[in-house]
Amino acid sequence: MPAQADILELGCGVGRVTHPLLRRGFTVTAVDESQQMLERVRGARTICSPIETLEPDRPAVAAATGRLANRCPACPGPAEP
Secondary structure, rough: OOOEEEEEEEEOOOOHHHHHHOOOOEEEEEOOHHHHHOOOOOOOOOOOOOOHHHHOOOOOEEEOOHHHHHOOOOOOOOOOO
């Protein structure tokens, strides 16, 4: 992953992956369906949205579990149910 990359983290939860990415100098947009989870994310731009309907407004490197990445029609790569 390029240094200083913009990362779109799908299904971020409370930021278990978000916070280490931020500490490494990446810009992170954290996406989750739960506003309660997003309230625990610090230092990242947050979006409360189901990933199935997410429409990113800027290019990013996506980081997600395989199951979540497969639910994102806006993300590159195969989308399997």
